[in-house]
Amino acid sequence: MKIAVLPGDGIGTEIVSEAVKVLEVLDLKFEMKSALVGGAAYEAHGHPLPESTLQLAKEADAILFGAVGDWKYDKLDRPLRPEQAILGLRKHLGLFANFRPAICYEQLVGASSLKPELIAGLDILIIRELTGDIYFGQPRGRRTAVDGHFPGAEEAFDTMRYSRPEIERIAHVAFQAARKRNKKVTSVDKANVLETFQFWKDVVTDVHKEYPDVELQHMYVDNAAMQLVKAPKAFDVVVTGNMFGDILSDEASMLTGSIGMLPSASLNSKGQGLYEPSHGSAPDIAGKGVANPLATILSAAMMLRFSLNQEAAAQRIETAVQKVLAQGLRTPDIWSEGTTKVGTAQMGDAVVKALTA
Numbered sequence: 001m002k003i004a005v006l007p008g009d010g011i012g013t014e015i016v017s018e019a020v021k022v023l024e025v026l027d028l029k030f031e032m033k034s035a036l037v038g039g040a041a042y043e044a045h046g047h048p049l050p051e052s053t054l055q056l057a058k059e060a061d062a063i064l065f066g067a068v069g070d071w072k073y074d075k076l077d078r079p080l081r082p083e084q085a086i087l088g089l090r091k092h093l094g095l096f097a098n099f100r101p102a103i104c105y106e107q108l109v110g111a112s113s114l115k116p117e118l119i120a121g122l123d124i125l126i127i128r129e130l131t132g133d134i135y136f137g138q139p140r141g142r143r144t145a146v147d148g149h150f151p152g153a154e155e156a157f158d159t160m161r162y163s164r165p166e167i168e169r170i171a172h173v174a175f176q177a178a179r180k181r182n183k184k185v186t187s188v189d190k191a192n193v194l195e196t197f198q199f200w201k202d203v204v205t206d207v208h209k210e211y212p213d214v215e216l217q218h219m220y221v222d223n224a225a226m227q228l229v230k231a232p233k234a235f236d237v238v239v240t241g242n243m244f245g246d247i248l249s250d251e252a253s254m255l256t257g258s259i260g261m262l263p264s265a266s267l268n269s270k271g272q273g274l275y276e277p278s279h280g281s282a283p284d285i286a287g288k289g290v291a292n293p294l295a296t297i298l299s300a301a302m303m304l305r306f307s308l309n310q311e312a313a314a315q316r317i318e319t320a321v322q323k324v325l326a327q328g329l330r331t332p333d334i335w336s337e338g339t340t341k342v343g344t345a346q347m348g349d350a351v352v353k354a355l356t357a
């Protein structure tokens with residue numbers, strides 16, 4: 001089994017090291033090969049997703065990814081910006097189905113900014129379409145406006161679009177996931193304003209006819225953002241487009257205590273997957289050894305489950321994470337009175353110890 005390890009930038013290198021430590025101790029005979037990606041690859045090779053890195057990813061059974069990006073690259077031409085690496089990997093590998101499970105571990109109920117009773121026992125799954133929508137739609141660019149409120153002014157534009165097959169396949173993924181859970185799908189759209197999302201709603205409704213045992217609810221994205229903090233446990237599976245899913249999953253991360261707790265799996269139709277925390281490269285804390293590695297370690301567990309057929313090992317990691325939390329160990333983002341503050345490497349070491357104890 002081949003794993004491509006792409007740490008990236010900022011805290012990406014720190015958190016991926018901890019996940020690799022955890023994978024190594026399982027002794028499962030993986031072949032792990034690392035490559036540069038994002039700003040690190042731009043510095044070394046002049047491109048955020050060099051051909052050699054893309055090739056390594058394509059040939060792997062699974063990819064363990066950290067994060068890319070740094071403010072210092074924000075002035076580069078867009079195709080050279082670090083974020084293009086993760087967008088490119090998603091596009092080139094066809095990773096259209098992004099699973100972002102938001103689970104509030106009982107030990108972290110007090111770490112969330114929400115009242116304990118709202119989040120205790122929370123287990124929801126956000127399924128975000130990952131290769132379409134306004135993030136990939138063409139045309140896009142800058143031009144001189146010929147109409148609108150200010151004809152003749154400089155303007156920028158992007159294109160929001162979804163085709164029927166793109167919506168159908170992510171809707172199938174969501175209904176099938178719901179069948180294995182509490183059989184409820186909330187499809188989040190903005191059909192009251194955007195034609196793209198009226199179409200999304202229509203297609204999801206069509207696909208639902210094949211899943212009469214699953215309840216389907218439609219919700220506008222603004223209301224969904226509000227309901228997520230009002231009554232998060234009312235959700236089971238949430239399915240939505242690329243941009244709304246990006247925003248709502250960061251919001252949902254706070255229901256788990258921290259964005260440092262939200263893992264993700266991005267899958268294509270061949271079962272190949274890229275596994276990364278839902279957060280970014282966190283330049284504000286990079287290099288300080290304080291980033292929470294648990295979202296990345298839990299993403300490695302998802303990798304074992306979804307791409308490497310190692311369910312038992314995935315569960316061992318998830319149990320080890322819970323053990324470490326039960327021991328009271330916390331990185332600063334999830335620290336609360338009465339618990340022990342630890343750094344990134346100490347947290348990784350504690351997971352390794354819990355696995356081998």
Ligand SMILES: NC(=O)C1=CN([C@@H]2O[C@H](COP(=O)(O)OP(=O)(O)OC[C@H]3O[C@@H](n4cnc5c(N)ncnc54)[C@H](O)[C@@H]3O)[C@@H](O)[C@H]2O)C=CC1
Nearest residue numbers: 067068069070086260279280281282283284285291292333
């Ligand atoms: N998949 C990827 O590679 C992603 C990359 N980015 C990039 O990351 C850079 C920073 O973006 P931001 O908007 O600041 O988002 P971010 O997710 O990197 O950070 C947001 C906040 O959460 C904190 N945080 C994130 N991960 C944490 C962890 N594991 N432990 C403790 N605290 C954590 C950060 O310190 C920061 O205060 C940008 O260049 C952005 O484009 C952002 C999201 C995803």
Ligand SMILES: CC(C)CC(=O)C(=O)O
Nearest residue numbers: 083086087246278279280
């Ligand atoms: C940096 C973006 C390309 C992606 C993002 O924010 C995400 O995947 O959550």
Ligand SMILES: [Mg+2]
Nearest residue numbers: 246247250278
């Ligand atoms: Mg995001």
